[in-house]
Amino acid sequence: MQTKISLASHIGDYKFDNLLLNAAGVRCSTTDELEKTLDSMAGGCVTKSATPEERAGNESPRMKALPLGSINSMGLPNHGIDYYLKFAEENQGQNGKQVILSVAGLSIDQNIEMLKKVQESAFDGLTELNLSCPNVAGKSQVGYDFDAVRDVLTATFKFFKKPLGLKLPPYFDFNQFNGISEVLNDFPVTYINVINSIGNGLVVDPETESVVIKPKGGFGGLGGDYVKPTALANVRALRQRLDPRISIIGTGGIKSGMDVFEHVLCGADLVQIGTAFGYEGTPIFERISKELEEIMDKKGYQTLDDFRGKLKTI
Numbered sequence: 001m002q003t004k005i006s007l008a009s010h011i012g013d014y015k016f017d018n019l020l021l022n023a024a025g026v027r028c029s030t031t032d033e034l035e036k037t038l039d040s041m042a043g044g045c046v047t048k049s050a051t052p053e054e055r056a057g058n059e060s061p062r063m064k065a066l067p068l069g070s071i072n073s074m075g076l077p078n079h080g081i082d083y084y085l086k087f088a089e090e091n092q093g094q095n096g097k098q099v100i101l102s103v104a105g106l107s108i109d110q111n112i113e114m115l116k117k118v119q120e121s122a123f124d125g126l127t128e129l130n131l132s133c134p135n136v137a138g139k140s141q142v143g144y145d146f147d148a149v150r151d152v153l154t155a156t157f158k159f160f161k162k163p164l165g166l167k168l169p170p171y172f173d174f175n176q177f178n179g180i181s182e183v184l185n186d187f188p189v190t191y192i193n194v195i196n197s198i199g200n201g202l203v204v205d206p207e208t209e210s211v212v213i214k215p216k217g218g219f220g221g222l223g224g225d226y227v228k229p230t231a232l233a234n235v236r237a238l239r240q241r242l243d244p245r246i247s248i249i250g251t252g253g254i255k256s257g258m259d260v261f262e263h264v265l266c267g268a269d270l271v272q273i274g275t276a277f278g279y280e281g282t283p284i285f286e287r288i289s290k291e292l293e294e295i296m297d298k299k300g301y302q303t304l305d306d307f308r309g310k311l312k313t314i
């Protein structure tokens with residue numbers, strides 16, 4: 001007999017009845033897509049990263065499904081901050097679901113401009129500042145420049161009083177884990193979300209002897225199975241280094257309840273599903289919830305706290 005198992009979690013004062021969310025960028029560009037996710041088993045939804053004005057994004061083909069995941073160079077196509085801010089204001093907290101508003105300015109000024117708009121709005125949910133888009137030609141990922149991260153957070157927290165999360169790129173070196181953590185621990189950041197896609201990978205089709213996406217000569221962000229070990233490493237390393245007041249959303253390589261279990265074992269408070277959600281749609285949230293509950297029941301866990309962050313070393 002299955003004792004009551006809970007998949008509930010929280011970030012700051014925000015309660016999620018289920019720890020599963022979509023990842024920004026996947027099936028979240030229109031209000032229809034976002035409403036579908038809110039109506040599913042997911043604990044909430046995340047909007048496509050917004051820029052101050054609507055953007056068409058990069059030329060197609062700009063995303064390719066692959067046997068072990070995906071590669072994309074979308075180039076931030078979105079309907080602009082006003083469109084998503086309106087949706088967020090209207091839907092945040094409805095039926096106990098959280099709406100996370102993702103913003104990705106192409107400069108510090110654009111980020112400040114959008115965050116000022118959010119601060120002055122009626123939206124009282126979580127905002128996710130995306131410092132890690134790898135696909136705008138000529139723009140590097142802010143998350144790899146620790147001084148730039150410090151600058152944008154210093155400017156932001158002069159006026160932004162609402163809860164703020166940061167979407168960060170994957171880090172690959174202990175000096176980077178240490179460097180970004182030293183910056184983040186200096187600021188009232190509510191959570192960090194690791195990882196964004198592994199930037200500027202290259203997939204080749206040996207039949208046609210060609211790249212598979214058009215933008216940037218075929219270079220694009222990798223998602224799916226390819227990135228799970230890197231995602232788990234970033235969740236674990238930042239959990240070990242960040243002040244406990246900063247929560248962690250684990251993103252990267254999730255397509256099963258076992259993948260979620262691993263992210264939580266490494267310290268994730270919530271998780272986001274990108275590539276696999278893109279392929280499967282909203283039924284994935286029910287499938288993965290059931291799989292995770294079965295794993296927890298077999299292992300004798302009732303809540304996520306029973307095993308969160310308790311990864312063993314040998």
Ligand SMILES: O=C(O)c1[nH]c(=O)[nH]c(=O)c1Cl
Nearest residue numbers: 073074075076133135197221
């Ligand atoms: O090309 C994109 O739109 C994109 N693609 C990604 O893989 N991560 C991001 O943060 C963004 Cl903003």
